[in-house]
Structure formats: C-alpha cells, structure tokens
Amino acid sequence: MSDYILQMKNISKTFPGVKALDNVQLEVKKGEVHALIGENGAGKSTLIKILAGIHQPDPGAEFYFEGKDAEIKKPIDATLKGVSIIYQDLSLFPNLSVAENIYIGRDSGKKAWKKVNWKNIKRISEKALKELEVDVDINTKVEQLSIAQQQLIEIARAMAFESKLIVMDEPTSSLSSSEVEKLYRVVDKLSAQGISIIFISHKLKELFRLSDRFTVLRDGKYVGSYDVDTIDEAKLVNLMVGREVTYEKNQSQVKTGEVIFEVRDFSKSGNFKDISFQLREGEVLGITGLVGAGRTELAQSIFGINKKDQGSLEIHGEPVDIRSSEDAVKKGVAYVPEARQTQGLVLDQSIINNISLPVIDKLNNKFKFIDRKIEVEMAQQYIKSLDVRPSLPELPASKLSGGNQQKVVIGKWLSAQPKILIIDEPTNGIDIGAKTEIHKLLRRLANEGIGVIMISSELPEVLAVSDRILVMRNGKISGEMDVNQATQEKIMNYALGGNGKQHESVVIEKEKVSQEV
C-alpha cells in the first residue's frame, strides 16, 4: 500500500486564451493536513476543481488514489474515490434539513422510486454530528444555521460519505475566532482518524498551526512541496511571491502634481471603513491587500454600483455625487472590473459595440441614428492604439484572448474619456507577455493625465506599476507607502497584519507623505 492517498501529476489546464495550470503536481499523504498555497490566480481553485471532476485537465494528466491509477471524469468519480470538497461558498441546500443535507447524494444510482430510508438517514447524520461535537438538531433547516455551523454540516456530510480526503477552501475566512478554534480541533481530530485534509488558506499563521506539509503554486506552476519544519513564514512568502515574474520596479519619483481625485471617509458597514486617500496628476495609485480586504467593494462604491454608507468624492477639487454607474461615467470615473468576462464585456457582441457602449448616445447623427462611420473610426482608433489583436472590429469579444479582451475593456473606457480610471486586477488570468503590455499602458495613461487607481493582489505588479501603494486589511487602510520605499515583504506584512508594529508604521508613513506634500 502506498503512503499517499492522492497523487496528481502532470496536471495542466488550458482555458481559452490562458494556461491556468502548467504541469502541476500535488501529493497528499494519508492522515496529513496538506496546505495548498499561492497568491490569487496561482491556480489553486483550478487544481481543486480538477480533483473534484468539475474541470477536465489537458491530456497527459495522471491521478493515483492510494497508489492506484484512477480517472476522474465527473464529480461522482471523485466522490466515489472518497474525496469531499468544502467550497468557500458552501454548497448546502438551505431549504432542506441538516439530516437531508448530510445524506443527500448517497442514494444516487439507486432507483428513484425506492423508499427513502429515514431511519438510516437519522442514524448516519446523528453519528457524524456527534463525532464533530456539533450540537444541532438534525431536523433544523440549514438556512437557520450560522456559517460556522453550516461548515460543520458540510464536514459531517464528508464524514458520512466516509471520505478519505477532505478539501477545505478557505474555511476560516468567514468565521469568528472561537469558531476558528473549534474548526482547528475538528481538523486535528479528522487527521488523527487517518483522514487527509487539503487546507487552502491565505492565513499563514493558521497554516503553520495545522499543516504537516505545504505545496506552493505560483502563476499556474508548481513551485515545490515542503515539510512544515523545513520552512518558515518568510521563506513561504518568498516562494509564493517568487522571483521569476519580477517586473522591473517602477523607478518613478514621488509625484507632486495637483490632486485630481480625493476620496474622503468612505465607509460601508461590513465592507470597508473610513477610507480616505488622494490621487495626484500623473500618478498610479496601487491598492493591494488580501482577497476580502474590501478593495473591490470600495471601488464599486466609488463607481456607484454599490451603495455606500458615507463618504464624499472630489474630482479636480470639485465635489461630485455619484449614485449610479451612469453618474460615474458622466463625472468621468471609469471602472474596469475584475470579472472581465461577466462584468467587463458583453462577450457575444463585437469589439466595436463593446468599445462604443458607454458613449453610444453621443454618436448620434442628425436623424438620431448612430453614426456608424464615426463609431467604427473611434473603435479602430482604440484597437490600433491599444494594439488589440486580431484587429477585426466586428469580431465578437468572446473570440479574443484574455489580454486582448482586457484591452477592449480599457478601450471602452478610453472612448468615454475618463478623468479617473479604476482598474481591478488588471492582469488576472492574462499571460505574462500581455501583462507587461497592460502595465506599460497603465503608465502611459497616467502620463497622459488620467488618474489611475490600480487594485491588484499581485505584488510584483503593484511594485512595477504604482507610484504610491495603499494596503488594505479587513476593510481599512493598514499601510501606505511610496513605491521607492516598498518591498513585497513590507506590503505582505501590512496585508496580513502579522506584527504589532504596523499601526506605528502606518502613522509614520502618513506623516512622511504629508511632509512631502
């Protein structure tokens, strides 16, 4: 018998336009807690979805369960091999009872008209809950439970399935600290019983508390696997961030131009609190932090898509009130969203139609019809200046690669001639060559006088493009620095909130900035 419950080798996955995984491997020993880590977009989720049978890997992938060759073609294959996955956004049925949720799926394959064995359901679910020391009535509807309880129900379900391998995707991200402790105990207990756990988290502390081994992914590539006692936090951060994709750090001088955009006291309960910052002419302001730190929510509130509780904006010294995306566009604020394919583009429509979308009613001729000639000229101008390939204006946006799609989204906003461009994860899912192009483009736009705010989780990118960097943590600005004082480690410290010194240093940085002004 093999020591390994699971071995995945030569895993690659190509999505249209981007290679999400490139020859990755993952080996998990029996009874171990295995941490899978990497920055956002490193390929963790894709890897897990391949393990779950949701995505199919490119040809050449190998799977072994307990040393034996296996195939995973669809989700049920994974379940039958004893793999259970607890996703970040839980996959329970809120309107069914605890017992039904624990039992569901077990009957699949049986005849549909076979009587439901409620006694059996009761026995199995009660046993699983007892083992986890969860004090919940099995007849309660799941929607009435807290997130922490729901998570435990998912774990109970995995146990009822007699899973040998449980994957937990950021299980602690929405738990309180006492609930987190309880989850840790459950994880310890499961691994003591010989069940293997793959634990995905951004919280390094908790990974060191729980894990036996680490597998690090970076940009869809396998970096390595390490025993917990051969590695420390600093080294791990180093491995995650990597040296391979370092772009040249932005060498800009501190920008002392006029303040063109000011955000004051932006708050939205549960998302972000007391956010204030300024943007100077010619400056790219990078906003970074972990996923869930409130960056995207902040951007969407500035852009008017999300309501805010309070806060005010000033553009070129004039107060502006933005209550909808329509207002934002009128006032000269543009937002390139993170979800390019669902929020940024109308994929089925042509490049032209996408580029002209925000300004379409400004292209009318005297009959109130769209002046097609002007529209085509405008689109072609941006296709050319942004180097969109292939340069076929009538091509549906869905046919473009990720990098070119992003250029179309940027082109769409340039057509609206914005004063402020907020761009969220500008190079998410884009290959390296196109990334550098997008970076240059953002710098160019800043030099042309557009205020650029770039939200990014990718630290090399933040350092390469920004002039000034804000770090957010738990909805607040936890650090601010000029790029020439910034390092990845320093940013990570602010983002993770690892040490107690942070508050002090925030204050110092802020003073520095105000002195320079």
Add this chain to the structure above:
Amino acid sequence: MKLSKESILGLIALGTFLFMALLAPGFLSSNNINSMMFQIPEFGLLAIAMMVVIVTGGIDLSITYIAALAGVGAALMLTNGFGIFPAIIMAILFALACGAFNGFIVSKIGVSPILVTLGTMVLFEGVILAITKGSSISGFPDAYSLIGNGYYLGLVPFSIVIFAIFAIITGLLLSKTSWGRRVYMYGSNEVATLYSGVKNSKVLMKVYLYAALLAAISAIIMTSRYNSVKVDLGSSYLLQSVAAAVLGGTNIHGGYGKVIGTIYAVFVFQFIRNGLNLLGFHSSLVDVVIGSILILVLTMNFFSDKFKKKQEQKNASQAA
C-alpha cells in the same frame, strides 16, 4: 456563401408558400390571399412586440391583455360619440399605462418579467372585465372599420401598410439608434451594461412601453376589423407570438432577435395554418403540426449552438 438565420427562414417561408400553393386547393385564390393579408398585421404586430421584449431576455405575457385593454379604451371613446383620432389616442394611452406599469416593476423593482407580466395579465384581464362586465362593446362608426377592412389604393389592405410602417420603424429603432443598441447589449449581458454606465432601468422601461404601443396598434386593427371588443381580444395570439419570435431566431435568453426573422416566422405560421385548413385538417391537428415544427426548429438551434461552442473550445485549446 453562408446564409443568415433569417434568410434561411425566409426560404422556408417561401417553400411553405409554394408547398401549400401546390397542395392546398384554393390557396392562391384571391379570396384566400386576401384573408391571409388581413390576418397577418394584427398577429405580426404582437409578435414583433414580443420579440423586442424577448431580446432583453424577458417576456411579456400580458401583451394580448394590454391589446384588449387598449381596444376597450378605443371602444369606450367611439361608443360615447368621440371621433376616431381621440379613440386611437385613448387606445395608445391605455396601452402605455399598462406598459409603464410592467416596465416600472421589472426595471425599478427588479421582479423577473415572466412573473410580473403573469401577474399583470390577470390584473389587466380583471380591469377589462370590470369595465365591460364580461360582455362585448360593439357598434363603431363606419370610418373606424375602414382601418382594419379598407384597402390602400384599392389593392393593399390598410392594415398591411400600417404593419409595414411599424415593422420598418421597429427595425430602424433596434438597429440604428442608441436605445436599440443598448437593448441588444442589455439582453446579452445586463451586468456588463450596468458596469459600463448604462442606465438599465431606462432601457427596459422603454422596451415595455414600446411593446405596449405595438399592442395598441394591433388592438386598433383588431377592433376595427371585428367591429367589437371583448376581454379575449387577440388572446389566442399570446403564445403564438412567443413562438413566432423564437422561430424567427430570437434568442430566448436575450441578446439577439430581428424584425425580419419574426415576420418570416409569422408568414410560416400563417401559410401552414391557412393551408392545412384548406386541406381540411381539423384545427387541433393544425396546432399539433405547428407545435412540432417549433420544437424541431428549437432543438436544431440548440444542437447547432452546442456544436459551434464545442468547435470554438477545440480551436481555443489548439491555439493555446
């Protein structure tokens, strides 16, 4: 050369016409052609109205009741001694009020169109019943009945001319104006339009208003032709108009749909229904045939889309 969806359907419409001309006795008689020409406009207008709503990814199940209520509006004016123009205006106002109601709940409150219009369908029906007490209103002036029964230049029915005008207007609005563009963009991806500063609610509101306007025009033609109005005015066209829009190539999930496709589909339905009647088929059998054609076409569309997607994915992974 590759033919568009619409041209293929146009050929199918032509084929059905020739087929029925060969098989059905009296299909080409002037009497029969005439009766088809009088039936096409009222159905065609409702089908185009439905198509516009479906392009946004919605549906308007209240459309025929909007038409009926508009007809009641016109009838009330006519039977109370007002002229034709006030009656027409009243029909349009009644319809626009209904459309605004639908549009408000769909666009501002955000309830899904199928639920909203299912509700307003019953609501408008109730309003009509309350006004008419369940009976029909009839006895309009002769001049009014000319709209639905008269001929332009003694050859083409007025109603066909009206239909053609509104078909052209709809085509221009959808393909040439910024509103039309936004309708398609919204129907393809309403999140992306929101993120592009488009005021979605305004686009949608206009869609429901415009559909209601077309329903009012259809109602004017129908009331004029029948010389009476009742609660079920045009109600048999409700699901047929959905069927015509979809057969005409309109994507039921939104984002695509053309006037010309819908018109061809209306022709196909009309030729088949009329031809089979002449051949002595029982009307229930006619429905079976039309239903089968619809399912056949939609299944074919589904598989051709699926095939296309697969092909694209293949190309993508080869390219990468």
